[in-house]
Amino acid sequence: MREKIEELGHRMRSAIWHHPVEALYSVSACLMGCYDYGNDSQRFYMTLQYFPVVFLLAYTLNKCCAGVRMRWLYYFAALLWIPFLAMPVAEPFSSTHLVSLVVALLVFLVSGWTRENKCFVENTLVFFRSLISAGGLSLVIYLLAGSIYKSIQYIFDIWPEEVEIERLIAYTAFVVFGIVFPFLFLLFNERRERSWFHSGSKLFDILLNNVLSPALLIYAVILYLYLIKIAVLWSLPKGAVAAIVVSFTFATFLLKGCQVFLTRRYYDWFYDHASLAALPALAMFWIGTLYRVREYGFTEPRVYLVVVGLILTGTAVLFLMRRWASYLYAACWAILLLAGATYIPGITAKDIERVSQTSRGNYPMKRDLGVEYIHISSDKPIDIRGYHTMESLRDAKDSDVVRLRAKNDTLAIYDKEDVLLYQRSYDEFWDGQLRKVGLSRLDSIPEAVYPDLLRIELDSSAVILESIDLRRDSVSHIDYIVGSCYLK
Secondary structure (H helix, E strand, C coil), X not given: CHHHHHHHHHHHHHXXXXXXXXXHXXXXXXXXXXXXXXXXXXCCHXXXXXXXXXXXXXXXXXXXXXXXXXXXXXXXXXXXCHHHHCCCCCCCCCHHHXXXXXXXXXXXXXXXXXXXXXXXXXXXXXXXXXXXHHHHHHHHHXXXXXXXXXXXXXXXXXXXXXXHHHHHHHHHHHHHHHHHHHHHHHHHHHHCCCCCCCCCCHHHHHXXXXXXXXXXXXXXXHHHHHHHHHHHXXXXXXXXXXXXXXXXXXHHHHHHHXXXXXXXXXXXXXXXXXXXHHHHHHHHHHHHHHHHHHHHCCCHHHHHHHHHHHHHHHHHHHCCCHHHCCHHHHHXXXXXXXXXHHHCCCCCHHHHHHHHHHHCCCCCCCCCCCCEEEEECCCCCCCCCCCCCEEECECCCCCCCCEEEEECCEEEEECCCCCEEEEEEHHHXXXXXXXXXXXXCCCCCCHHHHHHHCEEEXXXXXXXXXXXXXXXXXXXXXXXEEEEEEEC
């Protein structure tokens, strides 16, 4: 035990010695978080929000500037904090924040310039293994610390005020996730153990061959059946299909890269033709996406949806050509598109949204905090293609009709036999309707999307609403819903 403790101490000292800038960032993040919490301020809010980004960039420079001559670039990374100190406070997990995280991760993965797919995927798996291991262990440490604090408070009657125990737990969170988590990640990633996914690992074989690959094939069948359906009915893909196609294509190329680590490869017949399998689904993605862009214009989420589509389509095309079939080139393509849509003035997602919606008279987007009431209804003809009957919707429990009930912040639809066909809370329903047209509850709502917002697609039927009444403060909320008709 003593030898193991001494070995751990040696590895910790080695990690600090070889990663001084990352160690500086970790300690600084902990101190900044404690300062903001203790003083109830947001002075370092943006700096802490972008801490993973600057940490990853510093780690990448450390890896790339190992030589003495270029080492100054790595030490220069200690100044990357400065721009974030001057940034205005913004909401967490904004598009810029999330894209910055993805770009920083991709930059780290391509920094070794590994063209060979097996090595690239191996390094990626090691990175995420290290990240998940460090995060899981840090979470356990945090929960144990919290339980110890609570036990001491209960047994010895110290820290009688709830505020004090909350303060201790908050400071512990900054220590654990600001210092312990990054240090554990450095330790795990430097060891670079690969045994769990190398050839011969039964767990890895079972996971890919018996769980993930069969599930992916089921998704492929579902997508192709749906593609045949919309081709026969000559209709547009549903809005949520874009997310399914993106998930399917991403998973296809991810699992394709993992096949080289398997002892038995049962699905090479599929993964060897991954691009050909993905292209029809991507075609369906582009048909639906471009139609909605033409009808409703660009919004910021819709710009990023197009960017993701370009990334996946480009990856599929790259893997059609043996010379360019490399995850390294696919990652570089993703960095180019994401960085361009986020950082280059004039072509950012926000700029494209502004130009597109201004031309439609829907800009600037309203974000004021005053209460605004919005009535959504439409006089446009209802699209009944693919349906055979239309019935009026009523809210009469004893009547032999399809019923719509909108009460207690819940929307429910029952058929003639009183079987529940659909039920969502107002918030869940409204988030789904807005997501369908590429908006969120923070966005203003152009009249062009009203018909889509008033339409609820079910498995083999659809519900048309007469109106939706909204109340908007900082975001929109549903006040009242009125049904119109039921298509089957």
